[in-house]
Amino acid sequence: MSKHDLLPDISKPGKIGYSLPELDVPPSELPPENLLRKELELPEVSECELVRYFTALSKMNYGVDTGFYPLGSCTMKYNPKWHEDIPRLPGFASVHPLQPEETVQGALRLMFEVQEYLAEITGMDAVNVIPMAGAHGELASQLMMKAYHQERGDRDRRKVLLTDSSHGTNPATSSMCGFEIGIISTDSEGNVDMKSLNTLMNDKVAALTLTLPTTLGLFDPHITEISELVHERGGLLWCDGANLNSLIGYVKFGDLGFDCVTVNLHKTFSTPHGGGGPGAGPVCTKQKLVEFLPAPLVTKECGRYKLVAPAKSIGRIGGFYGNFGVLAKAYAYIRSLGAEGLKQVAQDAVLNANYIKEKLKAHYHLPYDRTCMHEVVFSHKRQAAKGVHAMDIAKRLLDYGLHPSTVHFPLIVDGALMIEPTETESKATLDEFIQAMIEIAKEAETNPDILHSAPHNTPVRRLDSARAARQPDLRWEISETKIEQ
Numbered sequence: 476m477s478k479h480d481l482l483p484d485i486s487k488p489g490k491i492g493y494s495l496p497e498l499d500v501p502p503s504e505l506p507p508e509n510l511l512r513k514e515l516e517l518p519e520v521s522e523c524e525l526v527r528y529f530t531a532l533s534k535m536n537y538g539v540d541t542g543f544y545p546l547g548s549c550t551m552k553y554n555p556k557w558h559e560d561i562p563r564l565p566g567f568a569s570v571h572p573l574q575p576e577e578t579v580q581g582a583l584r585l586m587f588e589v590q591e592y593l594a595e596i597t598g599m600d601a602v603n604v605i606p607m608a609g610a611h612g613e614l615a616s617q618l619m620m621k622a623y624h625q626e627r628g629d630r631d632r633r634k635v636l637l638t639d640s641s642h643g644t645n646p647a648t649s650s651m652c653g654f655e656i657g658i659i660s661t662d663s664e665g666n667v668d669m670k671s672l673n674t675l676m677n678d679k680v681a682a683l684t685l686t687l688p689t690t691l692g693l694f695d696p697h698i699t700e701i702s703e704l705v706h707e708r709g710g711l712l713w714c715d716g717a718n719l720n721s722l723i724g725y726v727k728f729g730d731l732g733f734d735c736v737t738v739n740l741h742k743t744f745s746t747p748h749g750g751g752g753p754g755a756g757p758v759c760t761k762q763k764l765v766e767f768l769p770a771p772l773v774t775k776e777c778g779r780y781k782l783v784a785p786a787k788s789i790g791r792i793g794g795f796y797g798n799f800g801v802l803a804k805a806y807a808y809i810r811s812l813g814a815e816g817l818k819q820v821a822q823d824a825v826l827n828a829n830y831i832k833e834k835l836k837a838h839y840h841l842p843y844d845r846t847c848m849h850e851v852v853f854s855h856k857r858q859a860a861k862g863v864h865a866m867d868i869a870k871r872l873l874d875y876g877l878h879p880s881t882v883h884f885p886l887i888v889d890g891a892l893m894i895e896p897t898e899t900e901s902k903a904t905l906d907e908f909i910q911a912m913i914e915i916a917k918e919a920e921t922n923p924d925i926l927h928s929a930p931h932n933t934p935v936r937r938l939d940s941a942r943a944a945r946q947p948d949l950r951w952e953i954s955e956t957k958i959e960q
């Protein structure tokens with residue numbers, strides 16, 4: 476499918492999209508010949524056509540501001556609009572990253588206070604807010620844990636253990652840091668299989684990396700036992716805290732025995748994200764890892780804010796002050812909700828996910844039938860018996876005007892449908908989604924073909940998703956011939 480199937484080719488020679496008065500000054504010289512692109516055929520359209528073209532394109536976009544977005548693991552909550560105003564305040568927006576510290580005290584104070592709030596929320600001793608994504612925070616954490624063992628002369632600890640339900644960034648990060656990987660199984664209840672952990676945990680293990688709540692949307696009740704086992708053998712316990720939304724205000728990672736945690740500000744703390752950014756993945760750590768934190772940290776001495784490098788820092792892992800705008804929005808979010816408001820976030824996120832679980836479990840297979848946290852994971856098992864798979868269900872949701880859930884993740888659930896409603900959705904919206912899912916389950920019984928050929932009502936039909944990711948068509952081109960050239 477080309478863009479010409481979406482919109483007619485509106486460019487015609489001689490059409491013009493502007494009207495300027497007669498030139499009454501000497502024309503300025505064109506840039507040198509070698510800088511002019513003669514082959515660049517710009518579309519010739521009227522202003523009105525141009526505006527309609529882009530407005531039509533913008534209406535094809537779907538986002539959390541247009542509708543329900545239950546993309547499991549991504550926490551696509553609604554983000555209050557006024558938080559966008561905070562990083563735009565002139566005192567923040569006009570700051571240059573190379574300005575002397577004395578002239579950016581306000582920005583440093585904001586960073587310092589975000590560090591303090593996150594330390595309190597996670598139950599850790601110190602926080603670095605520079606990493607610019609969850610995966611970036613994972614990288615910083617694993618480099619710190621490596622440095623910690625090396626500093627102690629414990630150089631044989633070359634292995635990182637992780638669970639088979641981990642997010643893909645976890646093993647990728649361990650690999651990038653030069654660790655071998657050991658994979659722990661999940662038991663029939665959806666928890667860490669303690670037998671598997673006992674077999675793999677030894678004095679060659681640098682760390683166990685665990686997601687809590689897990690990507691199955693479950694809280695692992697063995698966490699204290701796990702923490703004791705890892706620490707007894709000299710290992711460190713790191714948490715992928717991307718799912719903090721369900722624990723915030725109630726549970727502190729530090730109290731559970733974790734040595735270090737990365738949290739995703741763009742998820743829990745209100746930054747519109749998707750398509751790769753923007754984000755922030757602060758690293759929050761217990762005392763034993765503080766001196767290895769990345770630089771810079773913000774400290775406060777005699778009422779002044781300063782940028783410092785911890786004694787044995789792994790060094791800089793990003794430019795300047797990280798994604799400052801995301802930090803400013805997180806600050807606004809924390810300050811505006813307050814302690815009670817943040818607890819309410821967790822309550823409502825968990826309530827919404829459990830509501831969906833209870834309403835849909837009669838229609839979809841629920842591999843782990845227990846109280847869930849922020850998200851619920853179903854499988855396509857019942858529908859697969861009729862030849863309908865997770866992807867067909869996801870594509871059919873588009874016909875109902877809803878964004879699909881995550882599919883095929885976590886990998887340990889065959890045909891996973893991972894639904895994360897978040898706390899910002901009303902009961903009416905949840906009911907609309909539940910109804911659509913029930914209709915789809917009925918269609919799988921009575922008319923599976925309508926699911927195989929879905930979506931039917933969208934500007935483009937089912938795409939080759941691998942090709943769409945590898946060869947995205949993002950530019951307006953005047954002709955197909957040009958594309959081939």
Ligand SMILES: Cc1ncc(COP(=O)(O)O)c(C=O)c1O
Binds near residue numbers: 642690
């Ligand atoms: C559980 C989990 N861990 C890690 C990540 C990685 O975070 P980021 O996309 O910010 O790198 C994600 C992102 O979706 C996630 O869901």
